[in-house]
Amino acid sequence: EAGVVQSPRYKIIEKKQPVAFWCNPISGHNTLYWYRQNLGQGPELLIRYENEEAVDDSQLPKDRFSAERLKGVDSTLKIQPAELGDSAVYLCASSLEALRRDEAFFGQGTRLTVV
């Protein structure tokens, strides 16, 4: 069974440009998470979806970040415009049920460099 698939693996853009990341969760996983991991830090949650509903986006910088999960499967995370401080690894994770009863599986991440 395929794991969580993310693309692209790497992205280099100039500041003020837009960028988008794509995530395909494990088949059947209802819960999808986007995390951001800065160098030397642990991942921090940006947004959590239950099916197609964003149930926790309190830490998503809504002035420049947006996300969607159409049909409750694939998800995209967009940044427009990107800033230098957005350079990080963006991790997508999915779980079958709520975390208290289930494991979250992470994708390989997208490493974003803003120059």
Next chain:
Amino acid sequence: QKEVEQNSGPLSVPEGAIASLNCTYSDRGSQSFFWYRQYSGKSPELIMFIYSNGDKEDGRFTAQLNKASQYVSLLIRDSQPSDSATYLCAVIPTQGGSEKLVFGKGTKLTVNP
């Protein structure tokens, strides 16, 4: 105070030794605790979870939880060079009612042959 705190290390142990990784958390009502391993350039992978006070063993790994002290640890027995990685402690806090993992900064472990 950060929600989850770990000694960032690096922690260096010789092959065959016991590696001890520690984590404290601030939300006293937290119920679920996880240890993830992250190799350089790779994504985190779950190695242990623990919900109840006491010890939980899985192969060479033992997780220890003390809710009164708000402390969770991971012991790795017979450490191998392949255990060299960053170990992330994660907690599901009760505040806010959100099912999210709150991670510490991670402890980098190096096992020397």
